[in-house]
Amino acid sequence: LMCCSPLAVQANEQLIELSKDSKNWIMPTGDYANTRYSELDQINKDNVKNLQVKWSFSTGVLRGHEGGPLVHDGVMYFNTPFPNIVYALDLNNDGKILWKYEPQQDANVIPIMCCDTVNRGVAYAPPEGDRPALILQYQADTTLVALDAKTGKVVWEVLNGEHKDGSLSESGTSAPMVFKDKVLVGISGAEFGVRGHVTAYNLSDGSVAWRAYSTGPDAETLMDPENTTHLGKPVGPDSGIATWEGDQWKTGGGTTWGWYAYDPELNLIYYGTGNPSTWNPVQRPGDNRWSMTLFARDADTGTAKWVYQMTPHDEWDYDGVNENILVDDMKINGEPRDVVVHFDRNGFAYTLDRATGELLVAEKYDPKVNWATHVEMDPNSDQYGRPQVVAEYSTHQNGEDTNTTGICPAALGTKDQQPAAYSPKTKLFYVPTNHVCMDYEPYRVSYTAGQPYVGASVSMYPTPDSHGGMGNFIAWDAAKGEIVWSIPEQFSVWSGALATAGDVIFYGTLEGYIKAVDTEGKELYKFKTPSGIIGNVNTFEHDGKQYLAVLSGVGGWAGIGLAGGLLQAEGAEAWQQAVAGDRAPTDQQQAIGTAGLGAVGGYAALADYTALGGQLTVFGLPD
Amino acid sequence: LMCCSPLAVQANEQLIELSKDSKNWIMPTGDYANTRYSELDQINKDNVKNLQVKWSFSTGVLRGHEGGPLVHDGVMYFNTPFPNIVYALDLNNDGKILWKYEPQQDANVIPIMCCDTVNRGVAYAPPEGDRPALILQYQADTTLVALDAKTGKVVWEVLNGEHKDGSLSESGTSAPMVFKDKVLVGISGAEFGVRGHVTAYNLSDGSVAWRAYSTGPDAETLMDPENTTHLGKPVGPDSGIATWEGDQWKTGGGTTWGWYAYDPELNLIYYGTGNPSTWNPVQRPGDNRWSMTLFARDADTGTAKWVYQMTPHDEWDYDGVNENILVDDMKINGEPRDVVVHFDRNGFAYTLDRATGELLVAEKYDPKVNWATHVEMDPNSDQYGRPQVVAEYSTHQNGEDTNTTGICPAALGTKDQQPAAYSPKTKLFYVPTNHVCMDYEPYRVSYTAGQPYVGASVSMYPTPDSHGGMGNFIAWDAAKGEIVWSIPEQFSVWSGALATAGDVIFYGTLEGYIKAVDTEGKELYKFKTPSGIIGNVNTFEHDGKQYLAVLSGVGGWAGIGLAGGLLQAEGAEAWQQAVAGDRAPTDQQQAIGTAGLGAVGGYAALADYTALGGQLTVFGLPD
């Protein structure tokens, strides 16, 4: 029983111990529960106004910098977007480079990355037996590489996906998660008809432990028709095929490019799957299971314990991949529950029992969400757990070649990859959100391996009849399903939040500001870093002092106009040609407006505030 | 008389007034005298330790960022290396982008830039009559463009040089200098046999006012055989041809890519010319006039008043282009003189009378300089004004295909483009220097238009038997010709210095530190900016507060290994192929070691400290 060997358990426990010590930032998500909360309180609501930049570091790479640095034992580890350089910097020496790893990747992967050449960070695995401590990077070309954390030398590497000419268009952007003696990675490419999967590799040698697909037969989805449940009921046989027409599940999306969580006690892994392919819903009747689905899988075998599909038969590209935050003893209607909280792209925030997948709360976390009235909460209803779609905003009902207008949120959702934070002190969630609406016109496309498989033309704009901005930073009560406070922002908050025991909440903005607010949402500090922030704010302690660190580097989907050069007519037109083909707009303004799946026009004003460039900025209090 | 129209005088006076008000930083050099001194003293030797980063801005461009921002009336103007983006940032709004100008330049200019794709900054011209205030940029492709300072719209543009396929390989890197109703630009390309020239354009419409070549007939060098003097004697007819063999002056180098100074009272412009082409001295017997020469030219007509050739018949690439700092009333042997002080690449610091070109002082500003014993100061000697070459280090005497070793300084000199500062309070010069030696092996080459015309293989290394580092930051007494103090640095100090009335001297390092020292050379503050600094530290006042601003972005000749990707075998080998052809080293380590004209091997350790990326960092005191 490989899975339960004493050594494996040891390494796992070592990682859990390291994550409990807030001096480290040892996982991309901070901890397995994805709380992005730190016990450190040297920097607190009273002194945060004195924060200073202590040192900074340019990564040498342009385009969007997501994720954030890991810190362990005086060393900081992080990576860049394509070409995915990994740096180990010396905290004792203002970030002198201890080692640097630059893989040789084929640049042909760039055009098959839907939403910029981002990467959400590296993972750390403690040493075990002969194996040294590892830094794991999951590259754009889907290579998973294990580097010796001391030297940066390759220990092993393995190719997780496929993207040869004319074959699949799989790519990698997500941060790996180390658990027990394994490491988990997902896959990107639902805009190219990639069929989603997560794969656990053995840390010892990079061999596959298990792989679980999002769609397909039970043997490949690792579903047990009797024991895997959806809202309390067995899923039944081959549920990953049953709600698809013909072979559509084979190119059906449901990619897995978001964040992963792990409950060591339940031994369950949590993650969500993305949009079904194509974006034209008319072409793929049915619920399209298990796209847009939260999964709880057994960590050892990959078998699904329970699933919950947030957006059956997606008509808006509301990928369900956002992070799942695990909270113990949340009082819901007076009863303590161990829950998973999930802020979905579709604008609903879900609270579920994390052992059973029971749906406890599902409420809008942006009041302007309009595509559905609510999620049906009556277990006896045949609509139980389903969002109640408003016909006016149903791109399917309005039909192909019809522009459905005024849908809120836009395709990039009320929240996208930018992770929220949870403070056990306030029992609130701090959520970076988008406040953007869209027009969406689906059209017929045919699948060609290796080619874009989008099938919709989208424009985005700030939510009408609101504050005029494209984002909010909110505090959320997941027990009640209520917004506690909300800070309007000019642009979407595309950066991950951090909550600390110092009663300060941090986040970054697309203009490039790092901001600190108190638990009432009052701004305490802001500083303009070199470029727009889509990275996550992390904190750590070194030599007895607390620091913050954040990557700047505008990009990601929201910043794709700048990052991909799509604000210029030439770039936008090339993009349209590749993605929309015959349907490419002939008008230049329209080409720019709808390029980058609608983000280019929507976020065009970003170019007035910031320019490309990747930098790490480290903050601390005055000496 | 165009030159003396009342309007022209007005505009000129306006610029002089603006430069006298230290709230502005209105010229690339700070003032016409190139002192890089500021009267501002809010930031002083006691409080500089409290400096903080106020905001920062990523330029969106990698490779070496030289020069520094201009500041006027709440707006900051600066540009980037190729593609030479010009930014106007709003100081009232943490550097929000007011406008951005990105020229469309042919990337084919990149391979004909010897020492990275740098640019040393934009110039400001006050409004005059109907003409708006201008921001002038001199681009890599030698386009001189005049932008409306308010809007960034092109007012006029003109092509100064030539670099079509198979034609000359002229490029542009220098900062223009605005004087009276004109603007001056130089030319780069002595590694491609470009014949140097400076050109004055009329601000009104970009028409040529005058052009003066470094070599050639008097009509083109604008020399008066009777009245233009060299060390007090008339230069005689066609002196720009007389010391060359045959037509060699036509491809003889003497480019003009450094800094320009202007004395409004004498109405003289000062600048120096670069190395003669090729680097193989055996191929070009004679003094190679007027390469390696300080020029004083009449601002209205361009006619040379006096010249001084620092390094006749260069054998080491000691370009004479470094800045000329104008100081009034310097007491030399008890007598007040209006002087020009010049820290030459060849390791000698010269003090000359700036009206007459009389040589007053010529002393080594690095004691390790060994290629010459001294400069002959006896006016009656036939060697008057000439450095006395040490045979052992004469690459000519040792001959072609012989590796002359241990020459100090290296080709990039005791100082290169990085400008020094002068404080009228201390009467000392603060000089960023190189402390690097070299091996130099000249070899025969033939000139082909548009192709490299180098003819020497060079390796560089830290000065042996010294502190082990590659640089010093020194204080210099130009009246006595003595080093007052010297701070050893690990790498060459490739950043421009700043002296202030607060008794603080600032400079940047290639690792990326900005440093502040007191007038005794004691370190008061340092901060690690995102990337290596080869820009110049500037200061200004806004809303009653003093700030500092500096561009980071490692590169330039010293950083060409990082900037040009020449630390990788592939890049180094391609470089060798292009420049050395048949003589390209077959050994990979040697290819890297001697790539980038020797700088790649010499500065390889820089990659342990910093990576590429252009950022502006603005510093101030705590509120």
Ligand SMILES: O=C(O)c1cc(C(=O)O)c2c(n1)C(=O)C(=O)c1cc(C(=O)O)[nH]c1-2
């Ligand atoms: O469907 C996919 O496979 C896929 C992949 C990715 C990705 O890997 O970055 C994104 C998306 N979809 C997506 O829908 C999306 O909104 C998105 C935003 C971002 C980002 O990093 O800003 N990536 C992605």
Ligand SMILES: O=C(O)c1cc(C(=O)O)c2c(n1)C(=O)C(=O)c1cc(C(=O)O)[nH]c1-2
């Ligand atoms: O001969 C020339 O035309 C020429 C041009 C340049 C330039 O324009 O940058 C440099 C040099 N030479 C040169 O010799 C040199 O040391 C140098 C350093 C740098 C730099 O920016 O770091 N440029 C140049």
